Each structure stands twice: as structure tokens, then as C-alpha cells.
Amino acid sequence: MATQEKKGTIIFDLDDTLFDASALKEDIFKLLASSGISLSLVRSSYKKVRNQFPIYRIENHIKLLEQENGINISKDIQHHLHHFDRSPYVKQATKELLSELAIEYNIWLLTLGDQMTQMKKITDTDLVKHFDDGRIIITEKAKEKELAKISLFGKVFFVNDKLLETQTIAKHYPDVTCILVGNHNLRNRKNIFVISSIQYIKNILS
Numbered sequence: 001m002a003t004q005e006k007k008g009t010i011i012f013d014l015d016d017t018l019f020d021a022s023a024l025k026e027d028i029f030k031l032l033a034s035s036g037i038s039l040s041l042v043r044s045s046y047k048k049v050r051n052q053f054p055i056y057r058i059e060n061h062i063k064l065l066e067q068e069n070g071i072n073i074s075k076d077i078q079h080h081l082h083h084f085d086r087s088p089y090v091k092q093a094t095k096e097l098l099s100e101l102a103i104e105y106n107i108w109l110l111t112l113g114d115q116m117t118q119m120k121k122i123t124d125t126d127l128v129k130h131f132d133d134g135r136i137i138i139t140e141k142a143k144e145k146e147l148a149k150i151s152l153f154g155k156v157f158f159v160n161d162k163l164l165e166t167q168t169i170a171k172h173y174p175d176v177t178c179i180l181v182g183n184h185n186l187r188n189r190k191n192i193f194v195i196s197s198i199q200y201i202k203n204i205l206s
């Protein structure tokens with residue numbers, strides 16, 4: 001369907017919207033802990049690393065764990081961390097939903113993070129096939145700035161799991177309908193709708 005015949009535009013976030021980043025994080029933590037440290041140490045070092053760097057990179061996490069605890073994360077574990085398969089972290093139902101939505105909407109992926117880290121998630125899971133060339137934006141800048149570069153055709157929806165980020169978009173783009181996914185203690189308001197699962201998106205689009 002050519003753009004002029006479509007209903008509009010949907011911009012999706014990646015982590016914890018389409019991709020189960022929380023589950024991946026837990027599996028990474030377990031793998032780091034398998035080098036002989038406790039899970040709670042891995043978790044507390046994660047918090048530190050998130051405070052130090054705006055974007056999470058596994059290299060920084062490993063370095064901090066090694067420096068602060070005098071341990072050595074083996075090359076084997078490090079290799080595994082970088083290369084293990086990310087494909088189980090997107091549900092088949094999510095891919096089917098995207099295929100269905102792409103018939104009537106231009107769909108975009110707008111994700112905050114490091115190019116390599118995010119690209120691996122997108123390629124391992126085959127999500128890359130669902131977004132036409134150029135409709136994937138991986139950025140380390142604020143999403144409201146990146147959104148300005150997207151050609152917003154027809155009715156526009158922004159789908160995301162983070163409350164503050166979504167509120168910022170809703171404020172900067174009053175004509176965009178924001179859909180907040182997850183267990184948020186927030187009622188539907190002005191241009192923000194809350195859904196517990198991505199599958200309910202169709203109720204808002206229709």
C-alpha cells in the first residue's frame with residue numbers, strides 16, 4: 001500500500017515495548033554471576049554503571065565489576081555475552097502484529113541506545129524485516145529531538161513503555177497519540193493511553 005493510501009504512522013520503542021529487554025537483562029546478569037559472583041553484586045554494579053553512563057554497554061559493566069571486585073570475567077563468558085542469541089526476546093505474536101499493522105500504517109522503530117547493541121537485538125529477532133529501509137532510528141539523543149526528523153504522515157501514534165519519556169513526547173507533540181505499554185499507575189489522559197500489553201494497541205488505533 002502506497003504511503004498516500006495509508007492511515008497514518010506508528011512509531012515504536014524497542015526495549016520493553018517490542019523486545020523483552022528485562023528478560024535479556026536477567027539472563028545477562030545470570031551469565032555474569034556464573035563467573036563466581038553473587039547476583040546481588042551484579043545488580044548493584046548495574047545500578048552504578050547506569051548512573052555513570054547514560055547508555056548501557058556490557059563492556060562498561062564488565063570493567064566496573066572487575067575493577068571494584070578484583071575479579072576476572074573470563075574471555076569465554078565475555079564472548080558468550082556479546083554473541084548469545086537475542087532471538088527469543090521478541091514474541092511471535094508481536095511480529096505478527098507488526099506485519100498486520102504495516103499494511104495500514106507506516107511503521108517506525110525509534111530506540112535509545114548504542115548502535116551495535118540495539119542492532120544485534122533487531123537483527124537476531126528479525127525485527128529488522130518489519131521496518132522499511134530508513135525507518136529504524138537508533139539514537140543516543142532525546143527522542144523528542146529525533147521525532148522531529150520523522151515524516152509524520154496521517155494520524156500518528158507513539159508507542160513506548162517509559163512514563164516520563166512518553167509524557168515529554170505528549171507535551172512536545174500534542175497531535176501525536178501516545179500509547180504507554182505496561183503496568184502503569186496512570187489513567188488515560190489527553191493524548192496518552194495506557195495498555196497492559198502491546199496486543200491491545202488495536203483497540204486504540206480503531
Ligand SMILES: [Mg+2]
Pocket residue numbers: 013014015016017160161162
Ligand atoms: Mg523502552
